[in-house]
Amino acid sequence: MRNILFCLLASFLVSFLLCVLLIPLLKRLGAEQNILHYVKEHKNKGGTPTMGGLAFILAASVVAFAANGTADKPFLVTLAVGIGYLAVGFLDDFLKKARGNNLGLRPYQKIIFQFAVAVMAGIYCCLEGLTVVKIPYTSVEFDLGWGMLPLAVLVLVATVNSVNLTDGLDGLAGSVSAVFFAVVGGLVLLQEQDGGIPNLCFCLTGALLAFLVFNVNRASVFMGDTGSLSLGGFAACAALFSGNALVIPIVGVMFVLSSISVIIQVIYYKKTGKRIFLMAPIHHHFQEKGHSEGKIAYVYSVITVILGISLLLPFV
Numbered sequence: 001m002r003n004i005l006f007c008l009l010a011s012f013l014v015s016f017l018l019c020v021l022l023i024p025l026l027k028r029l030g031a032e033q034n035i036l037h038y039v040k041e042h043k044n045k046g047g048t049p050t051m052g053g054l055a056f057i058l059a060a061s062v063v064a065f066a067a068n069g070t071a072d073k074p075f076l077v078t079l080a081v082g083i084g085y086l087a088v089g090f091l092d093d094f095l096k097k098a099r100g101n102n103l104g105l106r107p108y109q110k111i112i113f114q115f116a117v118a119v120m121a122g123i124y125c126c127l128e129g130l131t132v133v134k135i136p137y138t139s140v141e142f143d144l145g146w147g148m149l150p151l152a153v154l155v156l157v158a159t160v161n162s163v164n165l166t167d168g169l170d171g172l173a174g175s176v177s178a179v180f181f182a183v184v185g186g187l188v189l190l191q192e193q194d195g196g197i198p199n200l201c202f203c204l205t206g207a208l209l210a211f212l213v214f215n216v217n218r219a220s221v222f223m224g225d226t227g228s229l230s231l232g233g234f235a236a237c238a239a240l241f242s243g244n245a246l247v248i249p250i251v252g253v254m255f256v257l258s259s260i261s262v263i264i265q266v267i268y269y270k271k272t273g274k275r276i277f278l279m280a281p282i283h284h285h286f287q288e289k290g291h292s293e294g295k296i297a298y299v300y301s302v303i304t305v306i307l308g309i310s311l312l313l314p315f316v
Contacts, residue, residue, distance in 0.1 A: 003067065003199065004185075004189075004198075004199075004202050006067065007063060007064065007067055007199050007202035007203045007206060008202050008203075008205060008206035009206065010063045010066075010203075010206070011059050011060050011063040011064075011202075011203040011204070011205075011206035011207040011210075012206040012207065012209055012210045013210070014059035014062060014063055014207070014210075015055055015056045015059035015060070015206065015207035015208075015209075015210035015211055016210035016213065018054075018055035018056075018058060018059055019052065019055045019056075019210060019211060019213070019214050019221065022052065022054060022055045022221075023049060023052070023214065023220055023221050026049035026050070026051060026052070026221065027049050030097070031049050031050055031051050031093075031097055032047050032048060032049055032050065032097070045218075045219070048219055048220070048221065048222060049220075049221050049222070050093055050097075050221070050222040050223075050224035050226070051090065051093050051094075051222075051223075051224045051226045051227075052211065052214070052215065052221035052222055052223045052224065052226075052227060053086065053089065053223040053224055053225075053226035053227020053228065053230060053231075054086075054090070054226055054227075055207075055211060056204070056207035056208055056210065056211040056223070056227065057082065057083070057086050057207070057226075057227060057230050057231075059203075059207040059210070060200065060203040060204045060206070060207040060208075061079055061082070061083065061203075063203045063206075063207075064079070064196065064199050064200040064203040065079070067196075067199045067203070068195070068196035068199055068200075072195045072196035072197075073128065074128070074130065074195070074196065074197060074237075074241040074242075075195060075196020075197055075199070075200060076196070077121070077124055077237065077241070078196070078197065078200060078234060078237040078238060078241060079200070081117055081121055081156075081233045081234070081236075081237050082230045082231075082233045082234040082237065083230070084117055084233065085114075085117070085160060085229040085230045085232065085233035086226055086227075086229065086230035086233075088105070088110065088113050088225075088229060089224065089225035089226040089227065089228065089229035089230060090224075090225075090226045091104070091105060092104035092105045092110070092225040092226075092229075093224040093225050093226050104225070111157070114156065114157050114160055114161070115153065115157060117156065117233070118152060118153040118155075118156035118157050119149070119153055121152055121156055121236075121237060121240070122148060122149040122150070122151075122152030122153050122156075123149065125148045125149070125152050125240060125241070126145070126146050126148055126149055130148070130240070130241050130243070131143050131144045131145055131146075131147075131148040132144075132243040133148075133151070133243060133245055133246060134191070134243045134244055134246070135246065136244075136246055136247050136250055136311055137310075137311070137314055138314075141243065148240075151240075151245060152240055152245075155236050155239070155240055155245050155248060156232075156233065156236040156237070156240070158259065159232045159233075159235050159236035159239075159248060159252070159255065160229055160232030160233055160236065161232070161259060162232065162252070162255035162256055162258055162259040163177065163228050163229075163231050163232035163235060163255050164225060164228040164229055164232060165255075165258040165259055165262060165281045166228070166254065166255050166258040166281065166283070167222075167223060167224075167225075167227070167228040168258075168281060168283055168284060169217075169283055169284075169287065169293040169296055169297060170215060170216055170217035170218060170219040170293045170294075170297070171212055171215050171216035171217060171219070171293070171294070171297040172283060172293070172296065172297045172300060173223065173227075173228055173231065174208050174211055174212050174215050174223060174227075175208075175212060175216075175297050175298075175300070175301040176252075176254050176255070176297075176300050176301055176304050177204070177208055177231050177235070178204075178205050178208040178209055178212065178301075179205075179251075179301055179304040179305050179308055180235060180251055180252055180255075180304060180308070181201040181202070181204040181205045181208070181234075181235070181238070182201070182202065182205040182308070183247075183251045183304075183308030183309075183311060183312065184198075184201050184235070184238050184239060184242070184244065184247065184251065185197075185198040185199075185200075185201030185202045185205065185238075186198075186312055187242075187244060187247065187311055187312060187315075188201070188238075188242045188244070190312060190315040191242070191243075191244075191315075193242055197238050197241060197242050200234070200238065201238055204231075204234060211223070211227075216294065216297070217292070217293040217294045217297070232255075235248070235252065235255075236248070247311055250307050250310075250311060251304060251307050251308045251311060252304075253303065253304070253307060254300045254303060254304055257281075257282060258281040258282065258283065259281075261277060261280045261281050261282035261285070262280045262281050264276060264277075264280075265277055265280035266280075283296050283300070
């Protein structure tokens with residue numbers, strides 16, 4: 001418990017301080033978000049700085065490293081994957097700003113990087129014997145062996161893009177992710193798996209809670225792809241390396257919903273020329289229906305909390 005509190009509090013304080021320092025710096029550097037013209041509710045967000053993910057990722061990484069050192073290999077690989085995705089997200093955000101539009105890295109460039117990292121993470125799982133998959137709500141588990149490789153690729157690529165798609169409203173991706181990491185961290189501890197993975201999860205929770213002070217509606221800073229891609233990498237690795245890959249569609253259901261709504265919208269539009277949702281991802285549909293950003297973020301977070309608690313109940 002003492003270690004959990006240290007991770008939560010230290011990462012919160014470091015993240016809060018970094019946000020205070022980073023936001024004015026980003027403004028001076030002209031790192032404002034390019035606002036999508038077709039989302040009319042976002043017209044008043046012009047000038048809000050992005051790349052705020054640097055603050056909470058750096059805070060969580062530093063505190064987690066201080067708590068764990070270099071002895072825990074799964075933790076170090078998770079950290080490397082998350083920071084790797086941060087780098088590509090930062091490059092994407094930087095190119096968007098440099099070009100003055102929302103065209104950063106091209107989709108094929110992103111997917112090549114995502115796929116390459118996912119394959120390396122999958123190979124790592126197989127070589128290190130991290131190939132067990134636990135069935136949620138039960139004590140059943142099975143070893144996939146090298147079958148973990150395709151699962152790891154699917155989980156990483158899907159999670160990274162799903163978190164990225166969820167980052168469309170003030171406080172949405174941050175609040176859902178904070179709950180996600182708290183649940184996964186608690187689940188891993190209840191499964192009696194000590195080490196760096198649960199510590200990193202709680203560090204990310206604390207750092208995100210501090211970031212939300214500046215990111216809830218109306219946001220003073222956005223996390224950008226810098227933050228959302230990195231969060232997806234951390235989320236996927238934390239679940240995969242602890243044997244909990246199958247909990248992602250449950251506690252991360254709101255991430256999944258974002259991706260599914262986009263897929264359905266695109267397929268249906270190509271076939272019929274019509275749209276199912278007013279706008280996709282689906283959180284924009286709810287926004288078009290007149291729901292406030294704060295309300296949408298709150299409901300998404302509550303659903304995540306409820307499903308997260310359901311995963312922890314079998315251990316009580």
